[in-house]
Amino acid sequence: MALKNLLVVVDNGKQAAARIDAAAALAARHDAHLTGLFIIAPPVLPSYVAGELGESVIALQRRLAQENADEAGALFRQRVELAGIGGRAEWRALRGNPTEVTEIVGRYADLVILGQVDPDEHRDVPPIHPEDVLFDCGRPVLVVPYAGRFQTIGDQVVVGWNASREAARAVNDAMALLETARKVSVLAVNPKSGLNGLGDEPGADISLHLARHGVPVTADHIKANGMDPGDMILNYATDMSADLLVMGAYGRSRLRELVLGGVTRHIMRHMTIPVLFSH
Template sequence: MALKNLVVVVDQTAQSTARVNAAILLAEKHDAHLTGLFIASPPVLPSYVAGELGEGIIAIQRRTAQEHADEAAALFRRAVELAGIGGRSEWRALRGNPTEVTGIVGRYADLVVVGQVDPDRDGEVPPVHPEDVLFNCGRPVLVVPYAGRQASIGERVVIGWNASREAARAVNDALPLLEAAQKVSVLAVNPKPGFDGLGDEPGADIALHLARHGVMVTADHFSARGMDAGDMILNYATDVSADLLVMGAYGRSRLRELVLGGVTRHIMHHMTIPVLFSH
């Protein structure tokens, strides 16, 4: 599969610039079409408030939403024109629940680009929740950190590999990026032995598969029972100067990860580079 149709969620927040720029980097590299998507949440007022304040407050909310949409459109159009890809881009402004709408629109794209949820985000602007988009759209989701800016994406890639169905799906979804990368590192943390795990040489089988696709790949593995696997992956990515992490998401239920913790949840909250998740 080639990456020829990308969707990026755009809003009026400061973090949106980095997200749009990340999507543009991929669109340029893969000669892809890029759709900027803005979703305005419909005004939600308790009936007793709407009755007291009347249509005036609703009109103000709608006007504010339109101003936000205009700001986001201007940001997106300025960025794609500056990058010279205006002819391969389009703008869509829709209404509804931002996470649900993104999941639906994302079904018609090769990759959906969203932002990591900023814990300090304005509570009046509903965020797009990457984990829900991931479950709803059936497409890989690239999550861009809310802090920092990416000078490159996909030049130096780390694959978090545990031989699961989700990890295999992620590698396949990311193949166009991996084939174009300068360096790919497969990392297995606390590898599970045996035929249904990572075998005697953790990461060797998936590295061989990628090498047959012409990917420049190496394989590493670490065992450290006392350290969080998510931290090990992020530290390794920093050590090799990675600009993209690829991994399967939620190999166990989200409820179980919420209660017990898990690698997906940890990286969702602590990512320092863009992460391509697949489920």
């Protein structure tokens, strides 16, 4: 699947500019259209509190929310012009629940670009958690870390591979990125053997599949030896100077608080480079 229609969610956070720049660079690389989305969340007030505040206070809150949207829109337009894609970019500011609006609008994009949640950043509106969008949107999600700037995404890629349905889906969703990469490394951590495992040469089968797509790919596998597998993946990505990690997100329970697998949860919290998740 070609990447021709990208969606980046913009807010008033300190990492918004870096996220827009990363999305714009990706759009420029793939000659894609980029939509910037800002969601104006309704005030979260009990009815009795809203009644006591009066219409004037509520109107003030709405005006401030619109000003925030206008500020974010100005930032988006500035950054896409600097990236040279102003003619292939559009801005949308919609009202509603931020997560729900993102999920709905994201279904009409090839890739949804979100920011990693910074637990130390104060926000007037609750942040969008990428895992919520990931499981309900039906599209792959690219999460940009809250720390750092990322001028290139997809030049050197690490694929986290465990032969699961989710990992296979992630590889397929990321194919346009993998086909244009300079180097792709398939990594299996603690590979299992047997019929449902990765065989005597872990990663060889998926590497052959990628090679048939013209992807410059190598395969590698490592044993965690007591270290957290998520840390092993991140350390490996650092050693490879990777600018993108591709992996499947999987769940072991239908309960929301338990839905992310351990590795997925660890990467979501501790990522140091952009990560493309698919489910």
